[in-house]
Every structure is written in C-alpha cells, then in structure tokens.
Amino acid sequence: MVRNIVVLGGSSHPELVEQMCIKLGIPPGRITLSKFSVGETRVEIQDSVRGKDVYVIQSGCGKVNDNFIELLITISACKTASAKRVTAVMPLFPYSRQPDIPYNKVGAPLAKAGIQKDSYTFESRPGTPAPQPDGAGSSGPPAGQLEHKLSRLSLDKERGPATAPGSPSLTSRPSFLRRQHTGSEIAGSTKRDSQKVVYANGTGGDWDQHRQPGYKQWVAQAGTLIADLLTCAGADHIITMDLHDPQYQGFFDIPVDNLYGRPLLQRYIQTKIPDYQSAVIVSPDAGGAKRATAIADALGMDFALIHKERRPTKITDRQNATMMLVGDISGRVAILVDDLADTSNTITRAAKLLKERGGATKVYALLTHGIFSGDAIARINASAIDQVVVTNSVPQIENARACPKLKVLDVSSVFSEAIRRVHHGESISVLFKYD
Numbered sequence: 001m002v003r004n005i006v007v008l009g010g011s012s013h014p015e016l017v018e019q020m021c022i023k024l025g026i027p028p029g030r031i032t033l034s035k036f037s038v039g040e041t042r043v044e045i046q047d048s049v050r051g052k053d054v055y056v057i058q059s060g061c062g063k064v065n066d067n068f069i070e071l072l073i074t075i076s077a078c079k080t081a082s083a084k085r086v087t088a089v090m091p092l093f094p095y096s097r098q099p100d101i102p103y104n105k106v107g108a109p110l111a112k113a114g115i116q117k118d119s120y121t122f123e124s125r126p127g128t129p130a131p132q133p134d135g136a137g138s139s140g141p142p143a144g145q146l147e148h149k150l151s152r153l154s155l156d157k158e159r160g161p162a163t164a165p166g167s168p169s170l171t172s173r174p175s176f177l178r179r180q181h182t183g184s185e186i187a188g189s190t191k192r193d194s195q196k197v198v199y200a201n202g203t204g205g206d207w208d209q210h211r212q213p214g215y216k217q218w219v220a221q222a223g224t225l226i227a228d229l230l231t232c233a234g235a236d237h238i239i240t241m242d243l244h245d246p247q248y249q250g251f252f253d254i255p256v257d258n259l260y261g262r263p264l265l266q267r268y269i270q271t272k273i274p275d276y277q278s279a280v281i282v283s284p285d286a287g288g289a290k291r292a293t294a295i296a297d298a299l300g301m302d303f304a305l306i307h308k309e310r311r312p313t314k315i316t317d318r319q320n321a322t323m324m325l326v327g328d329i330s331g332r333v334a335i336l337v338d339d340l341a342d343t344s345n346t347i348t349r350a351a352k353l354l355k356e357r358g359g360a361t362k363v364y365a366l367l368t369h370g371i372f373s374g375d376a377i378a379r380i381n382a383s384a385i386d387q388v389v390v391t392n393s394v395p396q397i398e399n400a401r402a403c404p405k406l407k408v409l410d411v412s413s414v415f416s417e418a419i420r421r422v423h424h425g426e427s428i429s430v431l432f433k434y435d
C-alpha cells in the first residue's frame with residue numbers, strides 16, 4: 001500500500017482506474033463528475049488532496065474532447081485545493097496524431113473541415129488558387145511548387161536574418177517541435193469575391209463560404225496547444241503509453257514518461273503464437289516500420305513492410321491507396337504490428353493483401369491502442385484477420401463481446417507500477433526493458 005497518494009479517475013476508463021487502484025492497494029479518490037444541461041463539465045473532488053501526490057487517470061477515448069476538458073478541470077481543481085503534485089495519467093494520449101507536419105500529401109485531419117468533399121482533391125491543398133483572368137490555364141509553376149516557394153518566402157520573413165554560423169538554428173529543428181505557429185496565410189489570387197476557383201493545375205471547385213480564395217487553409221498544429229493546456233491547468237508530470245509520435249514529448253516542459261506496450265506484445269508473440277520464429281513481423285505502413293522492426297530484431301524474426309505505392313487523389317479515396325508488399329510471407333504466419341487502430345481500415349486492408357497476394361496462412365494484428373471507432377469492429381469481424389491483440393489502454397469490454405477475434409492485454413500493472421515508482425521517486429527505466 002502506498003501512502004499520501006490520491007488516484008482520481010475520469011469518466012473515460014473506470015475499469016482501468018479500478019484495476020490500478022487494486023494493484024496500488026488504495027481505494028480510488030472520491031470524485032463526482034457531472035454535466036450541466038448545456039453540456040458543461042462539472043467536477044467535484046470529495047477527498048482532501050492538500051499536500052498529496054495526485055494521479056488523475058483519463059484516456060483519450062470515448063468523447064475525447066469532453067474527457068480532455070474534464071481532465072483539465074480535475075487537474076486545476078487539485079492544484080487549487082493545494083495538491084503537492086498532480087500527474088496526468090493518459091494511457092492513450094489524445095490528439096497524439098496531430099503534431100504531424102501539416103500540408104503533407106495526405107493532409108492533416110483538420111484539413112477536412114469546411115471543404116466540399118466532392119470537389120476536394122489533394123492537389124487543391126496546399127495548392128494555392130492561381131489567378132485565372134480569362135479562364136485560361138496558368139502559365140506559372142504548378143500549384144504545389146508555387147505554394148512551396150511562397151511558403152518558404154513567408155517563413156524566411158518570419159525568421160528574419162540567418163543565424164550566425166555555429167549558433168543554434170531554429171530551422172534545424174523539425175517544424176512540429178517549434179514553439180511557434182508556422183501555419184501562414186498566403187496570398188495567391190486576385191479573385192477574392194468569387195467562390196469559384198480554378199487551381200493552377202487545372203482542377204477547380206467551389207470554395208466554402210467561410211474560406212477566402214487566395215488564402216491557404218489554416219491547419220491547426222494541436223500538439224503545442226494540448227501540451228500548454230495540460231501544463232496551464234497545473235499538470236506537473238505526464239504518464240502515457242506508446243505515443244503515436246514520440247517527439248510529442250518535445251511540446252512539454254514538464255516530465256513525460258512514455259511507457260511501452262512493446263513488452264506485452266512481445267510476450268504475447270513468444271507465448272501465444274505457435275512456432276512464432278517462423279512467422280514474419282509486418283508493418284502496415286512505412287511510418288510504423290521502426291516500431292515493427294524493433295520487435296522483429298528483439299525476437300530474431302523476419303520483417304516485411306507494406307508500402308503505399310500510390311496516394312489517392314481524393315481524401316474520400318484515402319482507404320483505396322494502392323498497397324504493395326515488400327518481403328516474402330508466402331506460406332507463413334504474418335503478424336501486423338501498429339501503434340493503434342482507429343477505423344481499422346489500415347489493418348484490414350493490410351490483412352487482405354497479406355493473404356490474397358502475399359500468401360500468408362494466418363494474420364495476427366498486434367496493436368497498443370484499439371480505438372475502434374465507427375464500424376471498426378464489424379470491419380474486423382468481416383476481414384481476413386484471424387486475431388487482433390490490443391491492450392486495454394482504452395475500454396475493450398464491449399469490443400471483446402462484439403468481436404470474437406479480439407484478445408485484450410492488461411496494462412493496469414504497468415501503469416500502477418509507474419505510479420508507484422514516480423511516487424517514491426524511483427527510476428521507471430525498468431519498465432522500458434523489453435527482454
């Protein structure tokens with residue numbers, strides 16, 4: 001039993017809170033979470049937190065935005081009630097997929113907002129609308145190039161003169177780690193009063209009423225904001241697991257412990273998959289290759305990669321990007337490894353490819369976070385996947401009932417041990433050991 005500690009659970013994952021408290025040998029702190037009829041969150045903490053080490057557990061699932069606000073209010077309530085230290089324990093970190101550099105080929109999630117889907121193409125964003133006085137084609141550079149140049153000019157202006165040789169350079173850091181907004185509005189059209197635009201590459205479409213032709217859409221880089229909101233609310237420390245983008249930690253100026261789900265997944269492979277060393281670890285996309293190869297290397301297994309050969313031109317066709325398998329899995333068991341499944345499009349399409357074109361005999365999908373939004377579970381049930389293994393970083397009880405292919409690994413021991421160690425000021429590096 002640990003003393004002088006209070007564990008408060010948010011609305012997102014009561015089962016995990018209960019399991020963690022059992023392992024810590026303490027009852028959960030008493031808290032009332034409710035809503036005003038308008039939808040505002042109300043938090044009332046019934047136990048004294050004065051001088052205590054408080055851990056607020058809230059996963060980035062369910063009603064993600066509501067739960068996040070609830071977390072912020074709870075942290076703030078603890079701080080103003082004189083808690084000694086407040087740690088936000090977020091098994092799945094919300095918004096962790098949004099520090100990505102915006103304006104990439106497939107676009108950032110927020111870029112979908114306010115766009116007429118039928119007329120939207122990837123070329124249209126970041127493509128800047130070009131002046132088309134006579135309706136004729138543009139003689140300037142293609143939209144992408146034009147915008148790239150304008151964007152460089154705009155950034156150069158913002159940065160001012162080049163730094164002296166040897167001095168730290170802002171540009172040497174990835175843009176998503178910079179604590180400043182890099183999104184910018186770029187003038188490029190003279191037809192501001194028109195809602196019909198023709199892009200330099202010849203495509204055209206109607207712009208949303210709210211959008212000004214000639215200005216690049218502003219894509220929010222939520223990473224800094226999310227980190228600032230947590231620290232501003234009063235969080236002194238963050239504990240999370242398998243951040244989609246580990247660099248996300250760079251947004252914070254408080255300690256962030258990013259625990260790994262990998263030991264659990266590795267142990268599952270070793271103990272539950274027969275003759276696992278003959279199987280092949282597969283990454284469903286290039287972004288997850290590092291994660292998947294780490295497991296393959298640790299277990300002495302072969303590795304294959306699914307490469308998205310051709311990007312779709314329409315965002316609505318995103319799930320139809322052509323996939324290409326790199327590696328030999330014929331007649332073997334394939335084990336897909338990824339950090340998360342949301343719609344499950346990625347893993348179900350990958351499984352189809354592995355069986356139909358790769359000749360895999362069986363397909364497992366191992367994920368840390370099984371978000372499974374929308375009809376993801378139905379999609380998995382109907383898919384070529386034989387078994388999906390996830391942790392309970394988000395609730396899985398309902399999913400497990402609806403999906404016979406689902407196996408759930410418990411992360412409550414990992415998080416409760418991390419809390420215990422942080423509370424006692426012990427190193428948590430032992431939790432990062434794999435083998």
Ligand SMILES: O=P(O)(O)OC[C@H]1O[C@@H](O)[C@H](O)[C@@H]1O
Nearest residue numbers: 338340341342343344345346
């Ligand atoms: O295809 P769904 O399940 O929606 O999304 C999951 C994918 O989206 C990526 O960010 C994850 O790393 C994973 O590869």
